Amino acid sequence: MPVSDSIDLDSDANTAGEETPDGLPINELFHSLQGEGTLAGVPSTFVRTSGCNLRCWFCDSYHTSWESTHAWLGREEILAEIEARDADHVVLTGGEPLLHDESVALLEALDERGYHTTVETNGTIYRDAPIDLASISPKLASSTPTPERTPEDAPAGEWEERHERDRIDMDALTRLVEEYEFQLKFVVTDGDDMPEILELLGDLRDAAAVPIPDDDVLLMPEGATRERLAETRTRVADLAMEYGFRYTPRLHVDLWNDAPET
Numbered sequence: 001m002p003v004s005d006s007i008d009l010d011s012d013a014n015t016a017g018e019e020t021p022d023g024l025p026i027n028e029l030f031h032s033l034q035g036e037g038t039l040a041g042v043p044s045t046f047v048r049t050s051g052c053n054l055r056c057w058f059c060d061s062y063h064t065s066w067e068s069t070h071a072w073l074g075r076e077e078i079l080a081e082i083e084a085r086d087a088d089h090v091v092l093t094g095g096e097p098l099l100h101d102e103s104v105a106l107l108e109a110l111d112e113r114g115y116h117t118t119v120e121t122n123g124t125i126y127r128d129a130p131i132d133l134a135s136i137s138p139k140l141a142s143s144t145p146t147p148e149r150t151p152e153d154a155p156a157g158e159w160e161e162r163h164e165r166d167r168i169d170m171d172a173l174t175r176l177v178e179e180y181e182f183q184l185k186f187v188v189t190d191g192d193d194m195p196e197i198l199e200l201l202g203d204l205r206d207a208a209a210v211p212i213p214d215d216d217v218l219l220m221p222e223g224a225t226r227e228r229l230a231e232t233r234t235r236v237a238d239l240a241m242e243y244g245f246r247y248t249p250r251l252h253v254d255l256w257n258d259a260p261e262t
């Protein structure tokens with residue numbers, strides 16, 4: 001059920017506007033199977049924050065980035081919604097969840113309660129928090145919203161420069177891989193993406209004080225719908241075999257296509 005349907009939007013904590021000290025802008029909160037990465041298939045509660053510092057043209061969470069919509073939920077309300085869902089894995093995603101100071105406090109509260117936490121992040125922001133798996137998806141040049149590749153109704157061109165400037169922060173990436181158990185999950189369309197992935201990995205391996213095994217590098221096919229995935233996934237699986245990286249499916253798209261709260 002959409003969080004906006006299950007929660008009283010008129011309560012003070014949900015007033016749209018400034019970020020409250022103990023609350024987060026929440027786009028949706030739901031129970032599903034982890035669809036991506038090394039924990040694919042694990043029953044998990046997803047907490048999707050609103051707001052992003054990037055604007056990938058392909059973003060499958062349009063309402064957290066291009067057209068940010070949300071309810072404001074207090075920390076205790078979020079915890080109660082999570083506890084009501086009975087999964088011991090929690091996935092904090094967005095939007096970009098690490099934009100928000102409050103994400104740290106939420107992760108601390110989840111850690112105290114014994115949850116396994118995965119944070120889905122674009123890797124541009126480092127925060128010190130109890131994160132069990134940093135699921136980092138650095139954005140390649142092919143994600144940049146050029147005027148030809150901007151979603152319908154979105155402001156054309158406006159975000160191109162900013163996205164291109166901010167999509168890689170080597171210091172943040174380095175700290176994330178050094179401090180947390182991690183996976184690097186690249187969204188791939190075709191072989192043209194591979195030189196940039198190899199270059200980025202080379203730079204990160206030079207910068208980081210920890211090993212970055214190929215086993216922790218995952219190629220994920222670009223596609224927010226079954227139709228689109230049918231075009232990209234075999235090509236991306238072939239690239240994973242060719243380069244010796246892992247392939248990750250997008251199980252939730254196979255199972256539920258682009259339905260919300262899946």
Ligand SMILES: C[S@@+](CC[C@H](N)C(=O)[O-])C[C@H]1O[C@@H](n2cnc3c(N)ncnc32)[C@H](O)[C@@H]1O
Nearest residue numbers: 058059060061094095120121122137222223224
């Ligand atoms: C919506 S993002 C939120 C977390 C964070 N902003 C990020 O990009 O990692 C969650 C995951 O979905 C991936 N993603 C978004 N749109 C996609 C698409 N069209 N095809 C494949 N993966 C996509 C992102 O790369 C990321 O791994």
Ligand SMILES: Nc1nc2[nH]cc(C(=O)O)c2c(=O)[nH]1
Nearest residue numbers: 032033034035093120252262
């Ligand atoms: N089932 C499911 N698995 C996911 N893994 C990462 C997701 C995300 O949007 O961050 C996601 C999602 O949206 N749904």
Ligand code: SF4
Nearest residue numbers: 052056059065095122
């Ligand atoms: S960084 Fe993540 S949430 Fe932000 S626009 Fe890209 S895919 Fe969407």
Ligand SMILES: [Mg+2]
Nearest residue numbers: 060061093262
């Ligand atoms: Mg998703």
